[in-house]
Amino acid sequence: MPRPNSGENKLSMEELQKRFGALNTRRIQVETQLGEEQKRLTELRREAKEKFGTDEIEALTAKLEALEIENEKKRSEYQQHLVEIEANLKRIETDSTPEV
DSSP, X not given: OOOTTOSTTOOOHHHHHHHHHHHHHHXXXXXXXXXXXXXXXXXXXXXXXXXXXXXXXXXXXXXXXHHHHHHHHHHHHHHHHHHHHHHHHHHHHHHHSOOO
8 A cells, every 4th residue: 555645745854844834934924914904904994983984885885986976066066167267257358358
């Protein structure tokens, strides 16, 4: 009966321990990073609830869409006001230009 892992892929015990050590170090780094990211997520959720009354993605997305629509409406109105001001200024300039 053949032995498991026999052949060219066979690693020495030292190589396996080194590999385990590297993997263990990486696991610790990932767990630390995960903990930091979870703290950040908790803080962002708290901020969202404080500012927007919710931390639910769907509700925040709906609020964002509503704000974008309102912003576009205000931008459009502002642009229209500027067009009207320009037209009024041109009319005033034309009306007040002395004829020669």
